[in-house]
Amino acid sequence: MKAEILATGEEIRTGAVIDSNSAHIARALEQEGLTVVRHLCVGDDLALLAATLSEIGARAEVAVVTGGLGPTTDDLSAAAAARAAGVATALDPEALAAVQRFLCALNIPLSPSQQKQALLPEGAGWLPNPVGSAPGFQLAIGRCRFFFLPGVPREMRRMLADQVLPRVRALLPATRERHLTRTFSAFGDTEAAIGDRLAHLPEKFPGVRLGLRAHFPEIQVKLYLGGSAAAGLDQRLAAAASWVRQRLGPVVFSEAGEAMETVVGRLLLARKATLAVAESCTGGLVSHWLTNVPGSSGYFLFGGVTYANSAKSGVLGVGLQTLARVGAVHEETVREMARGARRVAGATYGLATSGIAGPDGGTPEKPVGTVCIGLAGPQGADAFRFRFDSGRRLANKTLFAMRALDLLRRELLKAAA
Amino acid sequence: MKAEILATGEEIRTGAVIDSNSAHIARALEQEGLTVVRHLCVGDDLALLAATLSEIGARAEVAVVTGGLGPTTDDLSAAAAARAAGVATALDPEALAAVQRFLCALNIPLSPSQQKQALLPEGAGWLPNPVGSAPGFQLAIGRCRFFFLPGVPREMRRMLADQVLPRVRALLPATRERHLTRTFSAFGDTEAAIGDRLAHLPEKFPGVRLGLRAHFPEIQVKLYLGGSAAAGLDQRLAAAASWVRQRLGPVVFSEAGEAMETVVGRLLLARKATLAVAESCTGGLVSHWLTNVPGSSGYFLFGGVTYANSAKSGVLGVGLQTLARVGAVHEETVREMARGARRVAGATYGLATSGIAGPDGGTPEKPVGTVCIGLAGPQGADAFRFRFDSGRRLANKTLFAMRALDLLRRELLKAAA
Numbered sequence: 001m002k003a004e005i006l007a008t009g010e011e012i013r014t015g016a017v018i019d020s021n022s023a024h025i026a027r028a029l030e031q032e033g034l035t036v037v038r039h040l041c042v043g044d045d046l047a048l049l050a051a052t053l054s055e056i057g058a059r060a061e062v063a064v065v066t067g068g069l070g071p072t073t074d075d076l077s078a079a080a081a082a083r084a085a086g087v088a089t090a091l092d093p094e095a096l097a098a099v100q101r102f103l104c105a106l107n108i109p110l111s112p113s114q115q116k117q118a119l120l121p122e123g124a125g126w127l128p129n130p131v132g133s134a135p136g137f138q139l140a141i142g143r144c145r146f147f148f149l150p151g152v153p154r155e156m157r158r159m160l161a162d163q164v165l166p167r168v169r170a171l172l173p174a175t176r177e178r179h180l181t182r183t184f185s186a187f188g189d190t191e192a193a194i195g196d197r198l199a200h201l202p203e204k205f206p207g208v209r210l211g212l213r214a215h216f217p218e219i220q221v222k223l224y225l226g227g228s229a230a231a232g233l234d235q236r237l238a239a240a241a242s243w244v245r246q247r248l249g250p251v252v253f254s255e256a257g258e259a260m261e262t263v264v265g266r267l268l269l270a271r272k273a274t275l276a277v278a279e280s281c282t283g284g285l286v287s288h289w290l291t292n293v294p295g296s297s298g299y300f301l302f303g304g305v306t307y308a309n310s311a312k313s314g315v316l317g318v319g320l321q322t323l324a325r326v327g328a329v330h331e332e333t334v335r336e337m338a339r340g341a342r343r344v345a346g347a348t349y350g351l352a353t354s355g356i357a358g359p360d361g362g363t364p365e366k367p368v369g370t371v372c373i374g375l376a377g378p379q380g381a382d383a384f385r386f387r388f389d390s391g392r393r394l395a396n397k398t399l400f401a402m403r404a405l406d407l408l409r410r411e412l413l414k415a416a417a
Numbered sequence: 418m419k420a421e422i423l424a425t426g427e428e429i430r431t432g433a434v435i436d437s438n439s440a441h442i443a444r445a446l447e448q449e450g451l452t453v454v455r456h457l458c459v460g461d462d463l464a465l466l467a468a469t470l471s472e473i474g475a476r477a478e479v480a481v482v483t484g485g486l487g488p489t490t491d492d493l494s495a496a497a498a499a500r501a502a503g504v505a506t507a508l509d510p511e512a513l514a515a516v517q518r519f520l521c522a523l524n525i526p527l528s529p530s531q532q533k534q535a536l537l538p539e540g541a542g543w544l545p546n547p548v549g550s551a552p553g554f555q556l557a558i559g560r561c562r563f564f565f566l567p568g569v570p571r572e573m574r575r576m577l578a579d580q581v582l583p584r585v586r587a588l589l590p591a592t593r594e595r596h597l598t599r600t601f602s603a604f605g606d607t608e609a610a611i612g613d614r615l616a617h618l619p620e621k622f623p624g625v626r627l628g629l630r631a632h633f634p635e636i637q638v639k640l641y642l643g644g645s646a647a648a649g650l651d652q653r654l655a656a657a658a659s660w661v662r663q664r665l666g667p668v669v670f671s672e673a674g675e676a677m678e679t680v681v682g683r684l685l686l687a688r689k690a691t692l693a694v695a696e697s698c699t700g701g702l703v704s705h706w707l708t709n710v711p712g713s714s715g716y717f718l719f720g721g722v723t724y725a726n727s728a729k730s731g732v733l734g735v736g737l738q739t740l741a742r743v744g745a746v747h748e749e750t751v752r753e754m755a756r757g758a759r760r761v762a763g764a765t766y767g768l769a770t771s772g773i774a775g776p777d778g779g780t781p782e783k784p785v786g787t788v789c790i791g792l793a794g795p796q797g798a799d800a801f802r803f804r805f806d807s808g809r810r811l812a813n814k815t816l817f818a819m820r821a822l823d824l825l826r827r828e829l830l831k832a833a834a
Contacts, residue, residue: 043454307713
């Protein structure tokens with residue numbers, strides 16, 4: 001069953017406000033098994049609104065329209081709907097009573113403009129709004145059932161759930177379609193490389209659709225499968241998911257939409273391990289992420305942002321000779337930083353970063369984008385060097401911090417095995 | 418001149434992602450004097466995409482399309498544009514060279530799927546993407562000039578500013594209206610309080626429109642003035658800006674859209690001062706922000722994320738008796754933390770935070786949202802207590818960190834006077 005979503009209003013048309021309603025409605029309709037074909041937005045222009053409603057009425061079976069139900073002259077939804085349906089508007093007694101009740105509770109008198117909110121197209125069905133003054137309504141235009149809701153997100157959400165979705169369900173055939181999705185969060189490979197590794201998915205799992213999306217610094221891998229409820233959809237999607245899991249291996253760090261730091265925190269807790277971090281180029285970002293997780297004080301003990309070499313030696317005990325011999329960005333240095341952080345805090349693991357986030361500070365041997373990561377644990381300390389230059393300082397910090405946490409994650413997975 | 422905006426992609430169609438690109442593009446086009454008539458969104462469906470492009474091509478004079486330019490099989494924009502324009506696609510040598518250059522800097526080999534990104538409709542003009550791999554392009558379909566941009570907001574914004582808007586300006590008649598804006602970034606007062614202080618702006622400066630927008634954690638105060646080029650617009654807006662500056666005083670921290678940490682960094686440099694930070698509740702966020710600024714190594718010496726009390730005493734020298742007597746969240750503790758950070762790093766200033774970001778850990782005397790901030794400098798150490806609970810851990814950390822930097826900023830302003 002095809003659905004369309006129309007957002008109305010000058011604020012959205014001109015970009016003063018980002019339309020979050022349409023995404024919310026799309027998710028809800030797709031979850032019910034409808035296919036949202038189009039979103040549209042037009043401003044407060046009666047002729048254009050009426051024409052757009054007529055177009056949608058010729059194409060879709062269900063439509064949800066937001067905005068334009070209020071008391072002011074730029075609220076045109078009822079007039080536009082009436083014009084598109086070829087009917088007049090009339091005061092709806094139920095809607096009027098509801099507007100009166102709502103205003104009365106707020107001690108606001110019923111003005112002519114407030115009364116206008118109860119002017120609905122003839123033949124429309126009033127939809128109560130329990131959390132605002134503007135009533136909604138439903139109306140058939142062409143072959144499509146339209147639901148008109150307020151633009152205020154809180155009112156729209158409540159009315160969508162209470163009034164629209166139950167009516168949409170009743171319109172669906174008993175054998176209605178279901179739409180299933182699975183999401184894998186991946187890090188450590190490019191979008192293209194992941195796409196190549198999963199290139200055979202369509203032939204191996206007919207009907208399962210693959211979507212890849214760069215959600216910097218992660219790649220999100222999505223599987224979509226739709227069909228009738230009787231077709232064993234869950235098993236088919238589970239089989240595809242299992243294949244994806246096996247093809248991508250440890251590149252996938254979550255199947256529940258979690259952040260990397262949440263996954264790392266859970267692994268630390270499970271191993272009763274604690275962590276201390278020493279950051280140079282990432283400048284506090286690793287610590288910031290880790291401490292975004294509620295309860296992180298249970299495993300995160302200390303982070304040292306040791307930008308100056310004097311802090312690297314003074315706080316972490318990195319040898320001044322090491323710094324003089326190999327410099328701040330080097331495997332040896334980050335190994336000592338990781339050991340130092342671990343020792344200072346008495347933690348199970350120490351994780352350290354040192355690199356060149358840019359835009360300045362690069363050299364021919366150590367260009368911008370170079371990062372060394374050290375990891376110290378009960379079995380000793382290790383160090384790694386990578387290079388990824390995104391061209392932006394913050395993006396480089398983000399990539400460096402993500403890579404550091406990912407190294408710790410993979411180490412913790414090994415520690416469990 | 419009529420414009421339309423098309424967002425493409427399954428994530429937006431299904432509501433998994435809220436489309437913020439279209440609002441950004443609408444604002445920019447309206448500011449140039451175009452009228453954005455419609456926003457549309459469709460998914461990754463070649464036939465529907467091509468049909469939608471043809472429809473827009475028959476209605477509008479300028480269109481901006483986002484998404485569908487990446488390397489994977491669900492990236493269909495070039496193919497759909499070619500179909501709508503009635504041409505084939507071909508490898509664009511300039512686009513291919515740009516993709517190669519971008520991948521080379523990241524040490525990624527050019528795979529067939531990466532190469533696909535340089536397949537453009539015949540007759541299209543390549544638009545360079547300086548911050549990502551997917552090139553954009555421009556193409557005439559029907560009577561409309563189309564600009565195809567990546568869906569990644571950062572890449573889209575850069576290309577809109579650099580590639581699209583100059584070309585759109587060239588299409589406009591010379592006698593067009595000018596639309597001027599000024600933006601003030603404010604922190605330390607609510608949106609309502611700022612609105613009250615500026616309530617007389619419309620009468621004092623007729624034609625100047627005021628816009629307040631919460632851009633968490635800042636408030637952005639915008640002045641808009643439009644009119645014909647000959648009307649002395651600049652002087653009128655400058656007079657209004659000067660009045661706003663005087664009304665708001667130190668609440669305004671930037672008139673150039675800078676981040677708080679950029680302003681603080683500039684003040685530190687100007688005073689030849691250095692900084693060390695000790696963070697508990699902000700968990701590294703203050704250090705992360707400070708080190709986002711290129712050249713911050715010139716004044717930022719050390720940040721200690723001392724989550725555990727043992728780190729507060731071990732690394733910063735906070736007295737164990739102090740911690741036992743008043744606890745971690747207290748003016749005395751943050752004063753000692755600030756002094757300790759300053760001493761450990763040998764910095765001019767020490768800045769410290771300790772508080773309760775939540776969701777757990779609150780008590781009746783120190784509820785979630787309580788934060789103490791310590792500031793040590795050449796004249797001694799001071800401490801402050803605030804409470805702002807946004808109900809979300811990350812938002813609380815953000816408010817705490819912003820307040821800490823703002824205190825330092827106001828101290829540095831005094832130090833100059």
